[in-house]
Amino acid sequence: MSNTATLATTSPLSDRVQAMNESATIAMAKKCRELIAKGFDVINLSFGEPDFQTPQYIKDAAKKALDDGYTFYTPVPGIPELRQAICDKFKRDNQLEYLPTQIVVSTGAKQSLANAVLSLVNPGDEVIVFSPYWVSYEEMVKLAEGTTVPLVGTLENDYKVTAEQLEAAITERTKLVMYSSPCNPTGSVFSREELGAIAAVLARHPHVYALADEIYEYINFVGEHVSLAQFPEVKDRVITVNGFSKGYAMTGWRLGYLAARPDIASACDKMQSQITSGTCSIAQRAGVAALNGGRASADEMVAAYRRRRDLVLDIVKDIPGLKTPIPSGAFYIFPEVSAFFGRTAPGGSTINNATDLAMYLLNDALVSAVSGEAFGAPDCIRFSTAAADEKLVEAFRRVKESLAKL
Known part of the structure; x- marks a missing residue:
């Protein structure tokens, strides 16, 4: 009983x-x-x-994809045309050189972030998260059985974490740093000087990687958007995540991507292959049109x-x-x-x-x-x-x- x-x-x-x-x-x-x-x-x-x-020219590209019968499975990391368009975007907007093999297209930037966390973090690894942070960061770290180490930016500094705070928080167990700029939820934007100082800290700790969430890149009121991967001393240890939902008003299309060095990109491809495989064929063709259509x-x-x-x-x-x-x-x-x-x-x-x-x-x-x-x-x-x-x-x-x- x-x-x-x-x-x-x-x-x-x-x-x-x-x-x-x-x-x-x-x-x-x-x-x-x-x-x-x-x-x-x-x-x-x-x-x-x-x-x-969503802008009409992007909708038109999706309609054409349907009319063309573009309704079959896609490669796990994304169709070649979209991965190339993303490489072109990185070069045009961020002065960053990537090969299509370093790009993984996912079902939204959220999946790209999760792929990266699950591909890098082992049980017990520490993940430094700049706080305030997007709600899903901590839960992704939990899923990977890592330990979240929040670093809290002050109200006086527009909630932005400083390089000095980062230096003090890194331990031998630190594996990853996660942050967003422009930031959800605060709207704060890291300057070139601030990210340069953070890059200098990371350069002194070669066991630490960085996951830069840039989904709000285009929604910037101060002019220059700076990517952490632009600092050559840390580029190979930065995974940059972006997508189409915010800048192109494509939330329901579920389309995001990451750029990383080849072994990390390959690991994310492998992770995704066992969970969702390639994302929607129609959405990807729409993504090509979005990126090739500029930023107007x-x-x-x-x-x-x-x-x-x-x-x-x-x-x-x-x-x-x-x-x-x-x-x-x-x-x-x-x-x-x-x-x-x-x-x-x-x-x-x-x-x-x-x-x-x-x-x-x-x-x-x-x-x-x-x-x-x-x-x-x-x-x-x-x-x-x-x-x-x-x-x-x-x-x-x-x-x-x-x-x-x-």
Whole structure:
């Protein structure tokens, strides 16, 4: 009888999956959709998704691919035309030379990041993650049975980690450094001088690799985008990840890629071959058109994102209790909100942390945002500014009104 009871109550799920957390951005978006389905007028600022349509010339390329019968399996690391177009992009935009054999195309930049982590990290390896960080970094390290070592950038330095912090954190067990620039969630952008100093640190530690997430490359308000791989002393130890979702408004197409030295690229190819194989043939042909079509559509979107950023910053500067740095890229604001902790909400509940505050705003203001806890910044909240101007104005009017009740 006792054995039967044990079998009935023991979860069949692996320790691996039980140790993982659900993506906080996806979880909040799910709650938002549930309220919308019940008829509530929720403004969703929790998701990092451009509100622009994919440019027409990219759609036309996909339609042509369908008409041409381009519907069969593709090579695991990507079709040759796309890998060459990516090499051309790196040379044109980043002054980096890669061969097509060093490119692996995946089902989104997220898979590219996971491929790299799983191909490099052994159980017990330390992975330094610049914090605040994108929510999935830590979970990917968990999946690889590595140990996440968060390095926290200060509010005064626009949340950016310094080379001195990195130097102090590296140990003999450090295997990988992960960061994004422009950063999700903060919008911070590393300068050439700052990345040069980080490259100098890495050059002194040849056992340490770097995973540079550049998915927001084109959404940059300060001009120059700098890739860590541009520093020759560390290029062979840098894996650069990018994709099409942000710069080309192609979120649903699920298309990303990485560039790395041949043995690492080959390992990522091998990893992917056992999980998804090659990504969608139609999406890849669309990706070729996107890269060959230049950046005009991206530049138009960036102009809109800059205007929206300025619009939102002009509103939130008049909301007491929010400390909001000026983001240099991406499409988020990431205010520090600890001034509201310990306050009592209408109805009697206490706002103990950013997660409580995000849930309060969802229920009271009908505005969906994401707690900074999942980003390694428990005193902050992330709002996306990838929404129409009028929605942003209404959303932050509601936020201001709701916060005033605390």
